[in-house]
Amino acid sequence: MEAKRTKVVKIDDSAQPDRESLAEAGEILRSGGLVVFPTETVYGLGANALDAGAVASIFEAKGRPSDNPLIVHICRIEQVEELAEGFTVQARRAAEVFWPGPLTMILPKKPHIPAEVTGGLGTVALRMPEHPVALALLNIAGIPVAAPSANTSGKPSPTTAEHVMRDLDGKVDVVVDGGGCRIGLESTVLDMTAEPPVILRPGGVSREDLEGVLGHVEVDSAADDHDSPGTPRSPGMKYRHYAPRAKVVLVNGREITEIVKKVNELLASCHSENKAAGVLASTESAQGYQAEAVFPVGSRANLESVARNLFQGLRFLDDCDVDIIIAEGYPDEGIGTAVMNRLRKSAGSNLIMV
Secondary structure (H helix, E strand, O other): OOOOOOOEEEEEOOOOOOOHHHHHHHHHHHOOOOOOEEOOOOOOEEEEOOOHHHHHHHHHOOOOOOOOEEEEEOOOOOHHHEEEOOOHHHEEEEHHHHHOOOOOEEEEOOOOOOOOHHHHOOOOEEEEEHHHHHHHHHHHHHEEEEEEEEEEEOOOOOOOOOHHHHHOOOOOOOOEOOEEEEEOOOEEEEOOOOOOOOEOOOOOHHHHHHHHHHOOOOOOOOOOOOOOOOOOOOOOOOOOOOOOOOOEEEEEOOOOHHHHHHHHHHHHHHHHHHEEEEEEOOOOHHHHHHOOOOEEOOOOOOHHHHHHHHHHHHHHHHHOOEEEEEEOOOOOOHHHHHHHHHHHHOOOOOOOOO
């Protein structure tokens, strides 16, 4: 595609971001351009969701498969009825409790939503982000904004503007730098067209959180499967995601002592084969590894910290030019479910249970 000059606009992520600094980005969105902006989850690559040509440029910039649906970002609950059918009492309750925040809801789409946004599906994914810069930009633009993560397709999602520029410099018009992302993993995607609702992608809102408001919620059996045939019902379902260049091996089990033992065995094997290895480790065990690079991703006692630093850790280790990244597993509960979903997708079939 024709090279662009990407402008970086740094914005204070305070409760009242400088609207004047965001005015140009809002106009670019209205005019069909591409703007990257921060959210509480990851940075998003945004375009006017009602402009099919603008949306198509998202796929071109990312190298993203065109059948992979996008999430439409809004700044007011009232916009749901402008974009979707079937805004039920239950869906409205979820919006009132979890918006703004890291929850995306799948609803039947209105006819004017371009097929490019939905991957040709009859549904649309909607979310109201919590980040004050994102909300201010959406308000200034005055349009719904389709936005996947602002990275090259398949790579770990960006949680800083620096990550974005390394992937998309010259491919987008503006990057709004609002600092690091608070959560660090993409939103939970909840299919509200099903009864009971179904989690298609775990994220910043846990199943436990949702069930506290909505009652029983199912989890799609394909949520961790990147080889599912056909058009994906949600972002992150069909294709391999979150993968650095290096091979990722995920080691999981009930006891951290067994996980550490197996990781050290794998490191010894790598060294005997003259392969450079990196470890994505919890802070509790990071000192116990002799590897070319070790990234302490966060504490097992605080899985929110692991989630926040996960993609940064994968990118850091990849920059160390290691051949293999060995990642510790975590309890599959609360936000740990989202952490493990991303690690399993990064590793593909390279999963070792101990």
